[in-house]
Amino acid sequence: MTPEPQRLQYLEAMGLTAWTSRYRLPNALPTPVCEWEAAASVDEARRAPGERLHALLDEAAQAQVATPQPAPAEPESRHRPSSGKARALLGDLVLPDEQGAVLEESSSRPVRHSGEALRFTLQVACLDGRWLVLLPGEAPPGGMELRLLRHLLKAAGVVPEQMPAFEAFRWPQVEGLPVEAPLEEAREGLQAFLAGRQQRGWAPERLLVFGEDETLAALLTLSDGHCPLLALPAWQGPSLSELAESAEAKRALWPRMAGWRNAWRADRDPD
Structure with missing residues (x-):
């Protein structure tokens, strides 16, 4: 375990400010006893953080050579990076004696190929924070489509x-980032987006999807009225634009909306 003064030296050398309590606050646990380091000299303070960190790493490596210790039961690399790995984080090359270990470690990992991120846009809303509504498409619904949605919900008792x-929720949200698992990363992005809306009172109990999209289908994998990704009962129907233009589509939709009234009331009053 790294002693406290040495840990503070590492943090200071990396340019990180460490705050340590020197006095016991009321009703607080006693501060661990340790040796306080003297203030750094003016020349030492003027050195760049990277140079000071390199110097500390060299001192640690020399100390290990001078006083060899028995190998621990568990590899030390699992607890803190070695001097070579720390140098690599600073932009230096891996030391020659560590190249074999790095190659061996990388060969034991599963091969993961980079790919191109999925690209899609969803229009998202939540009815009273309870029923999630998704519309695939770049443009938000227009006034006519919003009126149609309101009339459909009212007719169904919602x-x-x-x-x-x-x-709008667009993916990818940041261009140019490396992609290893396009579908999984897109799913995690949507889940994170919805989790962030919980602060607004969103607590989805059901999912309504108006419109079909190949990418959205792969993302949600709706099956038998259920969305495994969001763990919600799910319903999918024609897009609002299609319903607005087709009376036949409206008539076909009506039987599929049966049960919405009871579901809305049941979700509101579970008791």
């Missing part, structure tokens, strides 16, 4: 206190 505004 009357939220206020119709929410749709917001």
